[in-house]
Amino acid sequence: MNSAAPERGKDRFRLPRWGQRGTAGASIPAQLTFEHIVMRFGETDVLDDVSLTIEPGEVVCLLGHSGCGKTTLLRIAAGVETPSAGRVLIDGQQASGPGGFVEPERRGIGLMFQDYALFPHMSVQQNVMFGLTGLSASEAAVAARRALSRVGLERYADEYPHTLSGGEQQRVALARSIAPRPGVLLMDEPFSNLDKRMRDAVRDETVAILRETGATTIVVTHDPEEAMRIADRIVLMRAGRIIQQGSSEELYSSPANLFAARFFCDFNEVPGEIRNGRASCPVGVFAAPGLPDGPAVVCIRPQGLRLKAAGFCLPGRVVSRRFLGEVDLVYIDVEGVDRPLQGRVHDSAGLKEGQDVGIDIDPKDVLVFAATDP
C-alpha cells in the first residue's frame, strides 16, 4: 500500500516543502569553453561562430527566442551533438572538436530537461541513482537519498514518476542531476512546465541548490525576468549568434541594440530623427550620443511617464486606465504618435477616460537607437 499518497494529495494545495538548505553535496566546478562553434543543419547555420567561456561556479542564463540555438548549444556541451566546426573545452581539455571527442558520460556534466525525462518504469530512487555509475549500489543509494532529501522528496523514493505532480517530478529531475555532483550542470527550460505560482518558489529553491553545489551552470530560458532572477551573467542569443552578454543591469540599462532592448522592456517606440547627437520626435528631444544622423526609434519605458495636470509638459489625453495593483496602466493619446503611449504610473485613481493631462518623460527611461539597428 502507498502510505505517502494521502499526504501527497494535500501537497497539491500548498507550496512544496524542500529539504534543509546547505545539505546539497558540493561539486568541484569546472570551466566550460565554447570556441567558435558552428552547427549546420542542411543549409542552415543554427549556431554561427559562438564563443563563450563560463567560469567555475558561474550561473549563466542563455536567453533568446525559440529556435535561436540555445538547446543546440547545450547539446553540444553535453556531447550528444557534435559541432560542425569549433571546439568545446572542459577545464581547458578538449571535449569536442577536431581530432578529439569525450563521450557524454565521461564529461562530468549533469543534464536537466524541460520535460524532466524521468524513466517511467523506474522508481524515484532508481531514477536518481541512474547517473551514479561510479559508486557501489549502497553508496549510490545513500547519495540518491541525500539528493532526494534536499529536494524534500525522500518519502517518495519508492514511488513511480507518473504518481507525482509536475512540480514533484521537476524536483526528482533536479535531484537526479545534482546527485552525481557534476562539475557542470546544463538545464534546458527547467521551470517552463510549472504554473506561475509554483514556478517562483521552485526557481528560488533550485537556485539555492545550485549555489550550494557550486556547479558551473547554464540555464536555458526565453523568459528575461527568469534570467534576471537566476543568472550571474545573461547571454542573449539571436539566430545562432550571441548578441550581448553581461549582468542583468547591463543588459537592461545598456542594451546593445533595439533587439536586446525589446527583450527586457515593453517600450513605447516613437519614430524620430537624429541630428547632431539629439533625437527629435513628437514627444520630445532626447540625447542620442554617438548615433549617426538619420531615422531613429525613441524607446520610452512605461515607468518613465509621469502624469501632471493638463497644461504642464507634453499634452495628452487619457484613453484608458487599468488597475494592476502596485501600479496603474494608463494609455494616453499624444498628437503625432500613432499608438497611445503606455504609462505605468502611481496615483492615477482620479483619472477619467478622455481627460486631458500633461506628460513628463524622465530622460533616464529613454533609449534611442538608429532605425536601421538590427
Ligand SMILES: Nc1ncnc2c1ncn2[C@@H]1O[C@H](COP(=O)(O)OP(=O)(O)OP(=O)(O)O)[C@@H](O)[C@H]1O
Ligand atoms: N537535429 C536537427 N536537425 C535539423 N534542424 C535542427 C535540429 N536540431 C535543431 N534544429 C533546428 O535548429 C534551430 C535551433 O533549435 P534549438 O532547439 O537549438 O533552439 P532553441 O533556441 O533551444 O529553441 P526552443 O526554445 O524552441 O527550444 C531550430 O530551427 C531547429 O529547428
